[in-house]
Amino acid sequence: MNVDLLIRQANVFNTFLKQFEVKDIGIVDGKFFFANTMDWSTVNIKESMDGSGKYIIPGLIDIHMHIESSMVPPSIFSKAALTHGVTTVVADAHEIVNVFGLEGMKEFFKEDTEMDIFYAIPSSVPSTTTELETTGGVIGLDEVRALLEHPRVIALGEAMNFKGIVHEPDSLIRNILRETQIKRPFLPIEGHVPDVTGEDLARFLFAGITADHTQQTPASIYEKISNGIFVELQKKSITKENIDVINDHQLYEYTAIITDDIMADDLIEGHLNANVKLAIACGLPVEQAIYMATYTPARRMGFQDRGAIVSGFQADFIMLDELEAFTIDSVYKAGKKVHQKGEPIGYPEQKPSFPSHFYQSVQGKAWKREDLQIAVSGEKAICNVIQKSDVGTFTKWVQREVAVKDGYLDWEASGLSLLVVMERYGKNGNQAFALVENGLKDKGAIGTTWAHDHHNLMVMGTSAEDMIVAQQELLREHGGYVVVQDQRIIANCALPIGGILSDAPIQELGRDLQTVRQAMVDLGYVNTNEIMSFSTLSLPVSPAIKITDRGMLDVRTHEIIPFIEKVIQ
Known part of the structure; x- marks a missing residue:
């Protein structure tokens, strides 16, 4: 047997026990083969390294974000976010689609990236109706049907039209929700549910929406989770008060840490890792913070091949120098090192290119x-x-x-x-x-x-x-x-x-x-x-x-x- 990379005696995060264990990690063909101590003498090892004193965790997974918030195309974003340990994202590209419609989404699909980028269908383009705002593109039922067939589409993006969802059973957004549930009945449906409570919250759930990423309070977190909403915590929701209610009620299984929007200047300094560090600073146990940035998001989106360090899973992982400080030594994607501490953010080998009218x-x-x-x-x-x-x-x-x-x-x-x-x-x-x-x-x-x-x-x-x-x-x-x-x-x-x-x-x-x-x-x-x-x-x-x-x-x-x-x- 050939092992491409063997990392010996590292502190490896066990997702299912939510604790670190000293183990060896063997990587074969871009996947974890074994994460335990064993006799490697009979194995052909191509590369070996000592992981003593290092902490190894799964690559971070951001399941609710907008690449366009970084103001760069996917290929440039991928280079930047990988340096911060983000190895998989689920992007709702409703910004480029608001400008160019389905053509904008197709151009994003064409971008070559090292990071795995999956997509959520932009469900609200425009966010309200064409009578209330003018956009360059519109997503209707035909566009949704086409995108539901694409292999990289794994969710329906945030449904935002409050009036259409709550009060108008025949609105476009309600029709999109119904069509999605018929064509892909197990597809995760993301919501935009700010300051929504009581009967209105029940109406969001009844329409099929099962997650919310908007600004939260302790009361909204408790109400939403107790009613079956999966809560995604962006930066403005990561406060001591909100973390306290998650800790007090052990709500870790029903929450994930996400970014939603990271501007270009902030992206240079950090991405999802910055929100993980903020959550730890606000009192979230470090093991739970890792869990909520790797496994709960993977489970939410139905990933069966990432989010934990187990045999057969994709070998996406981060090597940390310090655990509590969450300082990154190196980042690996499919078993290959893609970033080493001290290296600058790279630029794609081929400059991004779009149709000429995208520039006019x-x-x-x-x-x-x-x-x-x-x-x-x-x-x-x-x-x-x-x-x-x-x-x-x-x-x-x-x-x-x-x-x-x-x-x-x-x-x-x-x-x-x-x-x-x-x-x-x-x-x-x-x-x-x-x-x-x-x-x-x-x-x-x-x-x-x-x-x-x-x-x-x-x-x-x-x-x-x-x-x-x-x-x-x-x-x-x-x-x-x-x-x-x-x-x-x-x-x-x-x-x-x-x-x-x-x-x-x-x-x-x-x-x-x-x-x-x-x-x-x-x-x-x-x-x-x-x-x-x-x-x-x-x-x-x-x-x-x-x-x-x-x-x-x-x-x-x-x-x-x-x-x-x-x-x-």
């Missing part, structure tokens, strides 16, 4: 000052306003009084920020306005085409001149993230592929995005994740009030909220 996807007319003027026939106006939170992505619906000057709303002197979403696919030319409280404190503007999930062009500012510069730059470079002050671009992260991706090395992209992030902070934008906070002001399925190219929406009812509630003469 942002359309629209350049703004002039009159495009940002809002005529009002009165002295004052009571405006409906989006109140941005300093933590997380939830918002509140408030009303504020704004003065009128020379027949136009004097928003620049209001202490609020003007937010504009412009349809950028060349379909209808829609443009919607909102005012934001707790936006920018100083004079300037922020603009992006990375606007969840429709990815229209979005600009927020306290100066019309700065907003115009931001919008025109986004049109010129066909997408990105820009910050403008005094009519000068002070930070720019170009995203020319569909307005949401770049093929630049992750180190360069991360540097540019970090510059944008700092520029936002310098203008007074406050949030624990500035990029995600701004980008989700346009996400009409995240509580409580958001904006699309059609206008402001009440996320629960999907009613359009008027910009001006009342004019005072």
Whole structure:
């Protein structure tokens, strides 16, 4: 018998006992052959190494994430995430699909990666309906049927349309859920279930949704798990209070650690491993943290060949120097070393390539000052306003009084920020306005085409001149993230592929995005994740009030909220 790699006397994680044992590991043809102490003298060993003092755990498995959040294609993402011990992901590519439809998904399938990337069908493209937001692509029943036949599709991506799921039995999302259950009755169905409780939660379950990854509280974790929902913990849900309820009630079997969204600048520093370390710091026992980042996610997605170190499983594993600190020495994929501590993040041998129209996807007319003027026939106006939170992505619906000057709303002197979403696919030319409280404190503007999930062009500012510069730059470079002050671009992260991706090395992209992030902070934008906070002001399925190219929406009812509630003469 030939053994490709033998690792002797390492501390090996036993998934089923949730403890470490000193063992030898033999690897044959990319799979674990044996994990125990035995007589290897009769075996032909190609390579042997001493694992004494090292800790070996299965490769990390992230079952709910969006590659596009890293702002790079799958091949570049794979190189970066592997350095952090992530060997398998299940990606919901609803960002690229919102821009290019099924074509975007097919282009992702073509990408060659070392990491195993499986996919969830984007179930909510658009996240609401075509009447409420304009997207470049739409996923309907025909597209779902086609994707259900693809061998790398192993789940239905997060179902997000609250009204369609709870109140409209004949909605597109309900039809997609039914079609999935008929064609692939055992396919995991992911949910987007923020701040949903009681009867509404029961309606989500009744529709077939069995998991939630949104922001949690101790009460929501307990209610959801006790009602059969599998809870996936992203960073903002990994708090001491939430970990306490998991520990107190021994809820480890029904939870997994995931990322959901990791920005390019953060990806340089860590991925799922960073959330594992955070969970340990918040009080999760290290063995349970490993279990919840390897085996429970594997079981959730039905993997029968990974998530544990046992004979016959794929030899994806991490060698750790220190257990509690979770410091990675090396990463192995299918028995081959793909990263060694100290090595830089690599770049694919072949630069990612997409169809030419993927690089020319942002359309629209350049703004002039009159495009940002809002005529009002009165002295004052009571405006409906989006109140941005300093933590997380939830918002509140408030009303504020704004003065009128020379027949136009004097928003620049209001202490609020003007937010504009412009349809950028060349379909209808829609443009919607909102005012934001707790936006920018100083004079300037922020603009992006990375606007969840429709990815229209979005600009927020306290100066019309700065907003115009931001919008025109986004049109010129066909997408990105820009910050403008005094009519000068002070930070720019170009995203020319569909307005949401770049093929630049992750180190360069991360540097540019970090510059944008700092520029936002310098203008007074406050949030624990500035990029995600701004980008989700346009996400009409995240509580409580958001904006699309059609206008402001009440996320629960999907009613359009008027910009001006009342004019005072």
